[in-house]
Amino acid sequence: GESVGLHLPTLSVQEGDNSIINCAYSNSASDYFIWYKQESGKGPQFIIDIRSNMDKRQGQRVTVLLNKTVKHLSLQIAATQPGDSAVYFCAENSNYQLIWGAGTKLIIKP
């Protein structure tokens, strides 16, 4: 069946460094992927998305890379800040429903 998973449940990064959060997916037919950020006590918040006809997409301080060959997705956060502390989820689209990974907790070290 379809599944989306993350390689690392927790990631600790020094403030100012770049963060890379990884995600694997199993459905090679998925055509759309999305990243969400969830801060403590809040609902998930959309960060960035990418379609399968793209390899890379950039936003403000964030970049998503898609490698369809190995069914891998990554979220890169440049110059990580304390406000980036959160759990990050990747999800893939299936008929306008989202199939979610378990999440990666990003911890920022001062």
Next chain:
Amino acid sequence: DAEITQSPRHKITETGRQVTLACHQTWNHNNMFWYRQDLGHGLRLIHYSYGVHDTNKGEVSDGYSVSRSNTEDLPLTLESAASSQTSVYFCASSEIAKNIQYFGAGTRLSVL
């Protein structure tokens, strides 16, 4: 500003009671979703709706029901609450034929 609100934010109930969680969005979105979030499972889809009077079962629908009588609201009902339904519940909405979902702040439910 348009938004999506959930109520209550916290709820404690007893096993066997019926509980209803409210979700109200002012974006005029056709699509609405209910998820539960448990540690280690991410978000799991309970029920969803693509429009008024449309409801569909998700991955973990047993013990839950929804109804969609208007565009703005999708209440989630636990018919007979069980301890296994202790969780954080999130409601989300999206535009028709769009993938980006917008989430409420969540309801933390404890079933004792």
